[in-house]
Structures are given as C-alpha cells and as structure tokens.
Amino acid sequence: MRPFLLAAALFAPIAMQAQPLRPQVDAWRKAHEREILDEAFALLAIPNVASNQDDIARNVAFLTQAFAKRGVTLVELRAPSGGSPALFGEIKVPGATRTVVMYAHYDGQPVAGGGWESEPFTPKLSRYANSAPTVDVPLPAPGDTVDPEVRIRARSASDDKGPIVAMLAALDAMKALNQRSTVNVKFFLEGEEEAGSNHLGELLRTHKDKLQSDAWLFFDGPVHVSGTPQIVLGVRGVMGAEVTFYGANRALHSGHYGNWSPNPAVAVATFIASIRDNDGRIKMPGFYNDVPALTAGDRALARALSVTDDSVRSSLGLSRTEANSAPLGERIMQPALNIRGIRGGNVGAGASNAVPTSASVSIDFRLVPDQQPARIRTLLEQHLAALGYTVVRDANAASRSNDRSRLAYVSYDSGYTAVRVPSALPVVQAVKRLMARSYGQEPFTLPILGGSLPLFHFVEQLGATVITVPTVNADNSQHAPNENLRVRNLWDGIGLMVELMSSLGKEWGPRS
Amino acid sequence: MRPFLLAAALFAPIAMQAQPLRPQVDAWRKAHEREILDEAFALLAIPNVASNQDDIARNVAFLTQAFAKRGVTLVELRAPSGGSPALFGEIKVPGATRTVVMYAHYDGQPVAGGGWESEPFTPKLSRYANSAPTVDVPLPAPGDTVDPEVRIRARSASDDKGPIVAMLAALDAMKALNQRSTVNVKFFLEGEEEAGSNHLGELLRTHKDKLQSDAWLFFDGPVHVSGTPQIVLGVRGVMGAEVTFYGANRALHSGHYGNWSPNPAVAVATFIASIRDNDGRIKMPGFYNDVPALTAGDRALARALSVTDDSVRSSLGLSRTEANSAPLGERIMQPALNIRGIRGGNVGAGASNAVPTSASVSIDFRLVPDQQPARIRTLLEQHLAALGYTVVRDANAASRSNDRSRLAYVSYDSGYTAVRVPSALPVVQAVKRLMARSYGQEPFTLPILGGSLPLFHFVEQLGATVITVPTVNADNSQHAPNENLRVRNLWDGIGLMVELMSSLGKEWGPRS
CATH class of the missing domain: 3.40.630.10 (Zn peptidases)
Structure with missing residues (x-):
C-alpha cells in the first residue's frame, strides 16, 4: 500500500x-x-x-x-x-x-x-x-x-x-x-x-x-x-549559578586599605573575564568538549532564520552583536554563558570610598543536547579551584572563615538538559x-x-x-x-x- | 651660635x-x-x-x-x-x-x-x-x-x-x-x-x-x-571615576539573545580585569611612568608601621592581603585603584534570565606626589579607546546611539593631587x-x-x-x-x- x-x-x-x-x-x-x-x-x-x-x-x-x-x-x-x-x-x-x-x-x-x-x-x-x-x-x-x-x-x-x-x-x-x-x-x-x-x-x-x-x-x-x-x-537546556567572592568582613576605607585588603569586586570581574569573553566564547577549560559542531544544514537553517538580524540590531540600538555579528539563529544553536547580574559595593550617588565586603555574579548557562548540568557545575568548580579558590556551598561559610578572600560561595538553580x-x-x-x-x-x-x-x-x-x-x-x-x-x-x-x-x-x- | x-x-x-x-x-x-x-x-x-x-x-x-x-x-x-x-x-x-x-x-x-x-x-x-x-x-x-x-x-x-x-x-x-x-x-x-x-x-x-x-x-x-x-x-591624591557600558536598549531574554546581544556586565568585568589585577597592580598602560620607586627609607618606615598587619588581617577574617601580603605601610605609599562598586542586572532572588541593558563600575584612584588627575583621566580614556570604545561624557548619549555596545560613558569626581x-x-x-x-x-x-x-x-x-x-x-x-x-x-x-x-x-x- x-x-x-x-x-x-x-x-x-x-x-x-x-x-x-x-x-x-x-x-x-x-x-x-x-x-x-x-x-x-x-x-x-x-x-x-x-x-x-x-x-x-x-x-x-x-x-x-x-x-x-x-x-x-x-x-x-x-x-x-x-x-x-x-x-x-x-x-x-x-x-x-x-x-x-x-x-x-x-x-x-x-x-x-x-x-x-x-x-x-x-x-x-x-x-x-x-x-x-x-x-x-x-x-x-x-x-x-x-x-x-x-x-x-x-x-x-x-x-x-x-x-x-x-x-x-x-x-x-x-x-x-x-x-x-x-x-x-x-x-x-x-x-x-x-x-x-x-x-x-x-x-x-x-x-x-x-x-x-x-x-x-x-x-x-x-x-x-x-x-x-x-x-x-x-x-536549549539551562543552568543558573551564582558565585560570591569576599573581601574583609567589614567595609574598609579605600584610601587606608584599598590596595592592601582584597577587593571582591575585582575578584568577581577577574573571574567573569576568565570564563567568558565579549564575543560570547566560554573560556572555562573543557566546556566545548561535548558540544557538537554545527552541521551545514544547521547553518543554512540559521541563516534563513536570521534575515531580520540587521533590523533587530537596529531596533535595539546596536550596530554589531557578539562573535562578529554572527547570525542569531546560529548563536542559539550553541551553548551560552549569560551574566544576569553583577553586584558589589555601590555605584553612582551611593558610591563611597570603601572596599566592598563581597561581590556576586549571577549566571545562566544555556546548554545544547548532550551537555549535562552536572558536568557544567563540575567544570565551574574545577575552574574556581584552578584560580585558587576554595568552593563552598554554605552561604555562611565566609562569616566563619579566616581566609575569606580565598572563598567562592557557589549556589545553583536547578538546571536541565x-x-x-x-x-x-x-x-x-x-x-x-x-x-x-x-x-x-x-x-x-x-x-x-x-x-x-x-x-x-x-x-x-x-x-x-x-x-x-x-x-x-x-x-x-x-x-x-x-x-x-x-x-x-x-x-x-x-x-x-x-x-x-x-x-x-x-x-x-x-x-x- | x-x-x-x-x-x-x-x-x-x-x-x-x-x-x-x-x-x-x-x-x-x-x-x-x-x-x-x-x-x-x-x-x-x-x-x-x-x-x-x-x-x-x-x-x-x-x-x-x-x-x-x-x-x-x-x-x-x-x-x-x-x-x-x-x-x-x-x-x-x-x-x-x-x-x-x-x-x-x-x-x-x-x-x-x-x-x-x-x-x-x-x-x-x-x-x-x-x-x-x-x-x-x-x-x-x-x-x-x-x-x-x-x-x-x-x-x-x-x-x-x-x-x-x-x-x-x-x-x-x-x-x-x-x-x-x-x-x-x-x-x-x-x-x-x-x-x-x-x-x-x-x-x-x-x-x-x-x-x-x-x-x-x-x-x-x-x-x-x-x-x-x-x-x-x-x-595621597584621589580621583573618582565611573564607567558605564551598554547592551541593547531593553532587557532581552537571555535564552533568546544571551549569546548574540552584547552583555554589558561582561564588558565591565573585562574592563576591570584589564585595568587592575587581584594583587592591586594597575594595568593601564603608562600608569606607573610618573610614580617614583619607594626609597629604602620609605620601606623601613613602612615596615615599622606594619607591625600590626597580621593582627589586622586576622580581625578582618583574612589570611592574606594583596601583593603577597606586602606591608600595609608600603602599599599606601604607592598609588591604588579601588573598585568602589559594580552594578548591572540583578543577582540573588531578583536575578532574572535577561541580558542587562547597562553595567557600571565606580572607581577611586589614590595618587602619590607627581601624579596628576588629568593625566589619569587621559590614560583611562586612552585605554578605553584602545579597547575599542568611544568615550562619551554625556549620560544620555546611549539613548541616542545606534552603536550602544561601543560606548563607554565616563564621569569623574573632582580629583586632586x-x-x-x-x-x-x-x-x-x-x-x-x-x-x-x-x-x-x-x-x-x-x-x-x-x-x-x-x-x-x-x-x-x-x-x-x-x-x-x-x-x-x-x-x-x-x-x-x-x-x-x-x-x-x-x-x-x-x-x-x-x-x-x-x-x-x-x-x-x-x-x-
């Protein structure tokens, strides 16, 4: 039949x-x-x-x-x-x-x-x-x-x-x-x-x-x-993570202690710069090992979907996007590391000449098939360890620590593939x-x-x-x-x- | 007499x-x-x-x-x-x-x-x-x-x-x-x-x-x-500076745009990492050109003043300080770049899966004799330009720009020597x-x-x-x-x- x-x-x-x-x-x-x-x-x-x-x-x-x-x-x-x-x-x-x-x-x-x-x-x-x-x-x-x-x-x-x-x-x-x-x-x-x-x-x-x-x-x-x-x-799968770095246990005058006491805002910035660049490339060692390359078919489909990229950029006040303005359709077929927020000390009118006591970054990873959230967590923690930090999962660890500037407090949203x-x-x-x-x-x-x-x-x-x-x-x-x-x-x-x-x-x- | x-x-x-x-x-x-x-x-x-x-x-x-x-x-x-x-x-x-x-x-x-x-x-x-x-x-x-x-x-x-x-x-x-x-x-x-x-x-x-x-x-x-x-x-002299970087003109869903639309929190982190390391070293090209080296007398005085460093560290919950725990007295005879605050998007319970529209860093520089605030401003702006940014002094420039991710809005506190x-x-x-x-x-x-x-x-x-x-x-x-x-x-x-x-x-x- x-x-x-x-x-x-x-x-x-x-x-x-x-x-x-x-x-x-x-x-x-x-x-x-x-x-x-x-x-x-x-x-x-x-x-x-x-x-x-x-x-x-x-x-x-x-x-x-x-x-x-x-x-x-x-x-x-x-x-x-x-x-x-x-x-x-x-x-x-x-x-x-x-x-x-x-x-x-x-x-x-x-x-x-x-x-x-x-x-x-x-x-x-x-x-x-x-x-x-x-x-x-x-x-x-x-x-x-x-x-x-x-x-x-x-x-x-x-x-x-x-x-x-x-x-x-x-x-x-x-x-x-x-x-x-x-x-x-x-x-x-x-x-x-x-x-x-x-x-x-x-x-x-x-x-x-x-x-x-x-x-x-x-x-x-x-x-x-x-x-x-x-x-x-x-x-795409997703996994949220937040990492907090610490300085002294109280805000210190930046003039008297500013280039002596560790600055957690610098620590968080250095960490971010070590895991992702301005073009969206994820720099954590091993991250791309289990990410399949895009096929020619994927790329063709991505181009078809990306006919509006220029007008979207224009409506967003942008002349260029990440990775040399690569097609949006192609970018979302790949994994991503997005910084949702950074926070430490104060800026603007609230800024005072002090060294912040802690600084945090909130991250969401977007995953493609075959990437496991558990493996991303492992890579993240291995990377923090390689940078010299002791990873802790207890939000109060810093308050008891005598080596605060070496702690990285990590928490996760539930992630999925x-x-x-x-x-x-x-x-x-x-x-x-x-x-x-x-x-x-x-x-x-x-x-x-x-x-x-x-x-x-x-x-x-x-x-x-x-x-x-x-x-x-x-x-x-x-x-x-x-x-x-x-x-x-x-x-x-x-x-x-x-x-x-x-x-x-x-x-x-x-x-x- | x-x-x-x-x-x-x-x-x-x-x-x-x-x-x-x-x-x-x-x-x-x-x-x-x-x-x-x-x-x-x-x-x-x-x-x-x-x-x-x-x-x-x-x-x-x-x-x-x-x-x-x-x-x-x-x-x-x-x-x-x-x-x-x-x-x-x-x-x-x-x-x-x-x-x-x-x-x-x-x-x-x-x-x-x-x-x-x-x-x-x-x-x-x-x-x-x-x-x-x-x-x-x-x-x-x-x-x-x-x-x-x-x-x-x-x-x-x-x-x-x-x-x-x-x-x-x-x-x-x-x-x-x-x-x-x-x-x-x-x-x-x-x-x-x-x-x-x-x-x-x-x-x-x-x-x-x-x-x-x-x-x-x-x-x-x-x-x-x-x-x-x-x-x-x-x-020490002082000069405060704030630099703001921009992404799209509205917060975008990080899944749909997170590795395509430029992320200003990454931009600010990359910038910070490019101007200062975790040991307090200022990395802006030319910064130390007009900074005299410490004399032996200065260093001796610094050591005398630093007898309490260990107990101060201990009271602050720190085991080590910047520059391999160099004496506090010595550190403050040198110029400093302190991050007073960083801010972009949200962290913690307020974090959402979005790409922030802007991110800022508030900085205070501490200067030693012979360093001029005007020269620090020039170095900062030259460094931003070298990174590919267009420096603007108008807080509203981004709202009119069609190339937001290339702008760096810079403002200064009045500084002095x-x-x-x-x-x-x-x-x-x-x-x-x-x-x-x-x-x-x-x-x-x-x-x-x-x-x-x-x-x-x-x-x-x-x-x-x-x-x-x-x-x-x-x-x-x-x-x-x-x-x-x-x-x-x-x-x-x-x-x-x-x-x-x-x-x-x-x-x-x-x-x-």
Whole structure:
C-alpha cells in the first residue's frame, strides 16, 4: 500500500486542502474581544511568582473556575515533595485515536529590580514604541474591537498566561462554531516553570498514567522576530549559578586599605573575564568538549532564520552583536554563558570610598543536547579551584572563615538538559500544515529554541514527543520590565488552537 | 651660635621638658563627660551629606552657636560659584607670633546602601566587638564617667565631627584651667570634603587674606591601627571615576539573545580585569611612568608601621592581603585603584534570565606626589579607546546611539593631587614633641596617608604647610555602615588640642 499512500501524500496539499477555520474564529472573536480581554486582565491581575504560594493558590482557584465554565474539570497534580501544583484536565473525544497535551505555565518571573512603567500586576492596554509603553488605551466596549497592534502590559502577559487565555477562548469559539476536537485533548498548566521546575520530574513520574499522550504541544516562547510563525523542535537546556567572592568582613576605607585588603569586586570581574569573553566564547577549560559542531544544514537553517538580524540590531540600538555579528539563529544553536547580574559595593550617588565586603555574579548557562548540568557545575568548580579558590556551598561559610578572600560561595538553580525532536515525525509535519493553514503563511522551523523549557522531564519521565508552537510576539519583554502581549498575537493563538484541536486528528491520521 | 643651639636641642628633651597638661585636662573632662557627649550627640543628629544644603545649613547654625558660646565668632566663607560654606573663626593672642589653623570638616559620607544597625543620624553609645555594635550603653549621668572603650555610633562620629566636638571641649577646658593659647588660632571647618571639595580651591583663593598662617593642623583620619598616635606629613591624591557600558536598549531574554546581544556586565568585568589585577597592580598602560620607586627609607618606615598587619588581617577574617601580603605601610605609599562598586542586572532572588541593558563600575584612584588627575583621566580614556570604545561624557548619549555596545560613558569626581611636607620642619618636630607629651608615647611618623584630603588646594592657593594630626580610632568604619568614634579617642583629642594651643608657641619658638 505504500506507493498509493505516497501518491496521496504528494497530492494532498492540493487535492485534500481543507478550508481554514480562521475566518470563522476571527468573526466570533471580533464580537467577543471585550470578554476575552476582561478574562485576560482578571488572570493577569493575580501575582504569580512561584515563591508565593498564596498567590499560586489564587491562580489555581481562578483557572479551575475558568476551565470548569468550559466543561473542563481541572485537578491539581502535585509532587509528593512539594512545589506549586500543576493543573490537569482533559476532553475525551469518542472515536479519537490520538491524544495531545496542551502545555502552558501559569507562574511568572520575579518582578524585582524596578523599571516598570506601572504595577506589573495591574494589566493595562498600551501602545508601544521601541518596546516602551507610550500611551494607555481603554478596553473596547462590549461587542467592539481594539486595534490589534495594542499590547496587553503585565507580568506574564506573554510568558505564559497569554496562551492560557487563548486556550479558554479557543474552547468558547469551538463551542460557538460547533466544532468538535478530532483528538483527545489534555491540558497541563505548570506552576513553577519560572522558578526552575524543581518538582516537575517527580510530579510527572507520580502522575504518569494521567499524562500519556501521542504528543505534547507547548505554548510558550515567542514567534520569530520577523513576525513569521515558527515551530520549535527543541530547546536549549539551562543552568543558573551564582558565585560570591569576599573581601574583609567589614567595609574598609579605600584610601587606608584599598590596595592592601582584597577587593571582591575585582575578584568577581577577574573571574567573569576568565570564563567568558565579549564575543560570547566560554573560556572555562573543557566546556566545548561535548558540544557538537554545527552541521551545514544547521547553518543554512540559521541563516534563513536570521534575515531580520540587521533590523533587530537596529531596533535595539546596536550596530554589531557578539562573535562578529554572527547570525542569531546560529548563536542559539550553541551553548551560552549569560551574566544576569553583577553586584558589589555601590555605584553612582551611593558610591563611597570603601572596599566592598563581597561581590556576586549571577549566571545562566544555556546548554545544547548532550551537555549535562552536572558536568557544567563540575567544570565551574574545577575552574574556581584552578584560580585558587576554595568552593563552598554554605552561604555562611565566609562569616566563619579566616581566609575569606580565598572563598567562592557557589549556589545553583536547578538546571536541565536540552531536547530536540526530529523534524521528519508525522506529527511535526501535520502541525506545520495546520500552522500554515491558520496563519496563511508557512512557518519557520527552528531546530532548537534559544530559551529553555523543562522539556527534559517530559522526555525522561514520559517518553513524550514535545513540539513547541509559540504564539506571542518576539518583542514582548518577557523576563523584563513592561512585559507585554500584542493583541494580534493573542488572536493568532486562539485561531491556531481551534485549528489544531479541530483538525489535527484528520491531518495526522489515525494511530496505526 | 649653631653649636650652642645644637647642644640645647640635644638636651632639650631632658632639661627643658615641660609638664604635660593632660592630667589637668582629664580631671576637668571626667567631671564634664555628659555635657561633651550631649553636644556630640546633638551635632551628630544633624544629617550632613553635602548634597543636601538644607541639612548643611542646620549644621552651620549649630556650629555657629556652639563656637559663639566659647567666644569664637564663626563666619561663613563661600566660593562665588557655590557649594557648602566653610566656617571660619579666630582667636587672636596678644604677643603670639605664630598662627595655626585648626582644620576639620563638618560634612559626611553618604549613607546609601544600608548595613547600619540603627539610623546613621541617631547617635548611640554602643559597645563594639569585631567592628560591629553589640550592646547599647546609656549616656553617663551628669558628673559621671563612661567606659572609654565604648563607641559613639553615628555617621561622621569619627569622620569628621568628632574632632570638632574635641575643639569645642578643648576651648572649655582651657577656660576652666585658665590656660592661654600661645599661638593665634584660626578655625576652618570645611563643608564639602566628602563630596570632593569641588569649590575649595576657589573658596581659599577668595578668602586668602583671612587664611594666612604659619601652619595648618588637620584633624582628620585615624591614629595608627595599633592605637599608637601618628603624625601624618602627606596624603595621597584621589580621583573618582565611573564607567558605564551598554547592551541593547531593553532587557532581552537571555535564552533568546544571551549569546548574540552584547552583555554589558561582561564588558565591565573585562574592563576591570584589564585595568587592575587581584594583587592591586594597575594595568593601564603608562600608569606607573610618573610614580617614583619607594626609597629604602620609605620601606623601613613602612615596615615599622606594619607591625600590626597580621593582627589586622586576622580581625578582618583574612589570611592574606594583596601583593603577597606586602606591608600595609608600603602599599599606601604607592598609588591604588579601588573598585568602589559594580552594578548591572540583578543577582540573588531578583536575578532574572535577561541580558542587562547597562553595567557600571565606580572607581577611586589614590595618587602619590607627581601624579596628576588629568593625566589619569587621559590614560583611562586612552585605554578605553584602545579597547575599542568611544568615550562619551554625556549620560544620555546611549539613548541616542545606534552603536550602544561601543560606548563607554565616563564621569569623574573632582580629583586632586597628593601632598608631602618634609619631616625636618621645626613645626613638625614641635608638634611631635607635644604629641609625645600629651599621649605619653612617641608618635609614629607617616610620610603619606593612605586616605585623601584636599591638601593640594591649601598648598596651591595659600602656600600652606599642612600637618595632619589624626585623633580617631583606626577601626572607626569611616565611609561605611556603623561608623563610630571610641570615646577614649575623643578624650585624647581634647587633651592634644589643649596641649597644642597652650604650648605650640613656646615649643616652636617665635617667628624670626
């Protein structure tokens, strides 16, 4: 039967092209923009930093009620050792043979450090220029529409509550349009993704039976910076680390002691300069040993993805980027060492002529497949030892030490490995066709996302096939002040989710 | 006559030894400790950061009233271009041929950055252990005494309001003990020393006639760390600089852009590592060209001053110090580059996976005689240019730039040169003898102080001979949280000032 099937597949794009559902979804949505935005605002008004479990509980209560309204009963899935619950619900479709899990996370990044134009948890509609809010815009009247270029401004607007709002609206639209899902749908809303997913592996293992599926569709991360939709077949791994160096146990006058007592700000700078250069090259000995070279195919794909590099640089006020302005697409296929922050003493008006007592650097490593966080930790600590430091894991070690300037206090965020799935999988091809149908344009294929998602756990615990389908705008300032979601991207997400639920079973074909 | 004079000088320490006044001063002081401490607390309760001119005016009003109570009329000396006023007053002594100016400054260091056990401008008496306050102690009852090991804890307690309190008490003691000054005394209380003395040169030039003298006695800085009194014959110069580097004009997700968009925290670290090593060596090309090598005499003096290095290290939680634990005394005779602070992005709980938009380093250089701040600025900017940066002096340049990562925004505190006076001057020898008489022990001679005072202006504008006579404890945490003045050092200061005013004219001999 193979020759016949192949022929059918070849003709399918022309002969079997289904009509896109998007026009109907858009028509419904235009009549309901205010309700969708009201629900988005209500969800975004609930602070969601996972370190505050009272806030997490308020999100859980809201989401449970919102999904119940659509006939989906959410239950809390918890890891025995603690952490935020994940929320799980399902739609069983009689006759469907494929099951997909739709993933998003309801927790968000911390908001410390200032820089917000307004409260991060007081959502607003705002126009943006150069990634900064310019003027606020009122919500549309019920039944009316809003300029889709306007942004929803709030922490987690794009990362990652926006996609949850889209899921809810997509369920409403399907009901209104009398569309039935062609796959069994499970929802999985994670509650501590931005806190490092510390309990996720255990949680998945504990609830393995509920979470069986043929594929996971991850709604997280942004579309391509050009606005072109993209399907993402992998993610870099990540590992956070913080290293603190010490000087004397009290701040000393820099005139009397400044070139005698060790200066921890110099120590931290020297350390940073020893692990990374201004071109992004990681200098820790051995770091690249288990990093595969990019293939010619990878490089070609990277170039295709990097057509907008010049305009992105320009919008960022940059004339050049690291590694001699190498393509962004190529850079994110390689591992990275990012300095998230440095801190020691004071600068500006607060600076005083003193030697700081300690100085810290916060780092995130981005890892490619085959790199293990444990090995990065070992390399980091070996490097510190080679520089003459005694690595300590106790935050109070310095207060008891009589050799403070030789200590390096190291702490880690929970890290995880990278994941990539093959682009030839039928489900990947099916999702790409539905994306093209919903958006009216072919998506880019990104072999690996620069950012990190805890996909490793899904592979390890469930053997899952994980495909990421980003919907939010690239200039969303996620993880940063004035995070926002462009309204058009919310509408796109609703349209795509309806298309996927309604058509994926047919497009993919039945389980053999 | 020379042989006779020489013989007289040789016998002087035995044959002409005057009786110290210290026992009488101590007896008077023991009956007045509460009054002295009350006045100290009242003065220290007035915030005195020179950037707040309302606070400065409150200090001026307090001091004017306090000196008036002792019969000294203070007037405000101002620079035409602005700044805090200096306070000036004088005691003319019939028959006196020598005039000395007693210097202190009434402004203080900023208190930003936290770390204080209590409000910096709410003075307290506290016991200290390991440079941290342990338990508060009540003020003594009127007529009663306080343990002289107790500390007065407040911003400026030691730097530099303590010496002003000692001046006031010394005037009271002289009146009570019926002592007359043997020199004309002028008081000069500076009001923006900790803000860089930006208007001082102009102020001195403007009021040059009032400020003529045979010598200035500076009451600022600490005694030797061993507790031994010291006379200081010079100060290092200083120049503050801040350099800011830039990344993209908005914080970017480190996963999506972290090894593509330039990271300013790496830029600042690489810059720091290029200008100074962990041993204090300054690596800017040409920096040491105009720095004279230490003489054998300098090194011998340094070793004598460094007998306490091991115990100081131990008290600071350090086993080693910079440059292979070279003597502190030797280090401060050399120029220094201190990192006061580094700042970019966030660390700790506030860290997020983003690339910072900018990162800054605050630096203070300490200079030795012959080094010019202007040349240091040139070297710094040449070095930045050699690293590929465009130096800008406009804080807003980055917001308009399309090549942000190549900008280095540089700003400077007003800097000044170092000063040294010869130890053979008769007034130096006379002051040393009176110090020995008041303290009952020989003072150390420090050729140059590690810290900086704006002595250059006094030399340049007035041709002054400047001698520094520190009185406060070395572990006073000046410029840092929990600044304090050990009560015994306040009593020592009162005793020394009485001895100097009462005896310096006789000891020095008349103006020829």
